[in-house]
Amino acid sequence: MSTTETRRLVAQLWNYCDVLRDDGVSTIDYVEQLTYLLFLKMAHERASRRFNADDSLASVAARWQALVDAEAAKLEELYRRTLEDLGRAPGTLGIIFRKAQNRIQDPAKLKRLIVDLIDKENWSSQGADVKGDAYEELLAKGAEDVKTGAGQYFTPRALISAMVDCIQPGPNDTIADPACGTGGFLLAAHEYIVERYGSLLTPEQRDRLNSGAISGTELVDGTARLAAMNMLVHGIGKPNGASLIDVRDGLAEAPARHYSVVLANPPFGKKSSITVIGENGRADREAISYTRNDFWTTTTNKQINFVQHIASMLAIPGRAAVVLPDNVLFEGGAGETVRDRLLKQFDVHTMLRLPTGIFYAGGVKANVLFFDKKEARPGRPWTETLWVYDFRIGQHFTLKQNPLRREHLDDFVKCYRPGEPRSTRVETERFRPFSYDELIARDKVNLDISWLKDPALEDADSLLPPEVIAQEIVEDLEAALSEFAAIAEALQQSRSKTSGS
Structure with a gap:
């Protein structure tokens, strides 16, 4: 290179x-x-x-x-x-x-x-x-244009790299991203397989890798075109061949095929212009309607719906790594139902708590949830232990002055122990296990788990520079306003339904 x-x-x-x-x-x-x-x-x-x-x-x-x-x-x-x-x-x-x-x-x-x-x-x-x-690099520069909101389609490449290193996609995997943005996860998975297996790949595996084993879905036309071009310039797909990027609402219908690996950073934001009818038979109505009988519950929260969608997309066996905002971890109602089902029916084994300042969308507090799909085992929940790595407390990043780099996530990947039995994991100050019984006993199955204290708040001598403190205050306020807006929207929808009934 x-x-x-x-x-x-x-x-x-x-x-x-x-x-x-x-x-x-x-x-x-x-x-x-x-x-x-x-x-x-x-x-x-x-x-x-x-x-x-x-x-x-x-x-x-x-x-x-x-x-x-x-x-x-x-x-x-x-x-x-x-x-x-x-x-x-x-x-x-x-x-x-x-x-x-x-x-x-x-x-x-x-x-x-x-x-x-x-x-x-x-x-x-x-x-x-x-x-x-x-x-x-051109896409990264485009993501910096805050006026267009393009940054919401661009996941930090350092984070993508760490997630892919943990998931370890292989040449026989089928890999998908149901909200692929500019295609970062798909490219990273392809690069990982080519670099790791190289000359060991058979001609059939190489052809499959470049013509259908890796695919994405994207709702926005402009972003889909960037993803399709991004794939082509990286040698994936053919200019005159079938597109590996499907332009549609990824949530609109049950998946037509299943995948052994799903990597995703679904769009943040509460609002969703859809009607969802889940297995409970209730409908949350908005402008565009569709039925998802494969969903566990009804909600217009896009992130919670994407969790349900990804759970439905996974093959058996299958593994997923998904970026999710904090509200998915603690929100009651549909959120609690989804977390409960996920812990019981899937092996939810790892969570990475992310710091603020790494996404182009301001005020985002997010996490990466890793979970596997396996054959059903009636009477026993699949999740036995959730390991949580807290990379949020004491970490301070900005998009330009102090951006997240891949080496910042080295310790997490080391603790994750990709490819090794999870029984070999070792507890550290930032990495702790929580049993299924502990998780299910928490109020509303709340997975927003934290135990570390920010040293900057305990030691006056280690106070952060004023500009960092100011930026953190702004991000906290933006996050709070986003959550209040979501609550207000939910209340408005509830009032509209009551008035119309």
Whole structure:
């Protein structure tokens, strides 16, 4: 991997963003336009190779050449028609260009982006690592654009890496993310398998790994296109093949297939524009209706529904690692029901309590829950011991000055002991076991467990810098406001139902 080459590519493409921002093109819009144009350029390169040219991409490749040759005055109209035409195509091509629109209204600037910046690079000659890392860095920069809210679709890569290291996906696994965002979990799982098994992979396993063993679902068109492109530049899937990203509401229906590994960071937020009818027969009604008889209980809380959905997605045997906000751990009603069922029917064995300051969505207090699905054993709960690692207390991160890095999670992964029997785990100051009986006896099966005290609160000499304290206060207030908003929404829904009955 050439770090220097990656940085050069990113710098070259990113410098132009400042020019376009004056025309009202947001950071994420710029990344989206780059996605369209890079796809066309790479298709042109593949179709124009001296050896092993991909003739199936010839028609797409011709569109790139037409854009390069067009006069600036006619370029905007030609580009708009190109996006519309390709948006009607099937497979990966249609996913990337679905509902695509031109956001660069100045023909001269669009011409410069196409001819001077993108056409002069040969992306196909770059290794998958170089162009993949460059695209990932562009996505990370897009996530920093707080005005667009793009950060909610981007999970910190250091956290993803640690989760994948613990789950240890293999070449025979089927891997899914039901809310895949820009595809970070899917790429990390693919990279883990390729790096760990390498030459041991059979041709069949390699083909399967790149054409269906790894897949994702994403509701938002713009984010799905970024995920699809992210997969392609990392060498996963084919430009003219079936899409590995399914664009739809992941919660809308019961899973059509089951997966041995699920990795996910479902979208935060209480509101969900759906009607859910669970096995209890009750319905929480909103604008869009669907029935999920495979759900244990009824709620419009998206995260709790995603827990139920992931539980339903898992094959036997299957394993999952899911990022969940604190409210899923302590909320009563449906939350209590789901936690109770999960502890009984699944082996909920590990939880990582995350610090604030690592997500682009401010004020988020979250955790990673690891659980396995196994053959039913009537009369006995599957969860015997939940090991909790508290990485929240005493940890202080920010997105820019002190971002989370993979080495910060080394101790957790060491305590997790990937691939080893959980009987070999050792209790530490941050890592403690809790028996099933202890968990089920807690009020409302509350899994929001903490035992450490922040040393900064105990020792006046170790007080944090004022800016860190101020940021933590802001994040706590944002989290509290989010929870109050959820309560207010639930009360409003309850009042509406009462009035309508």
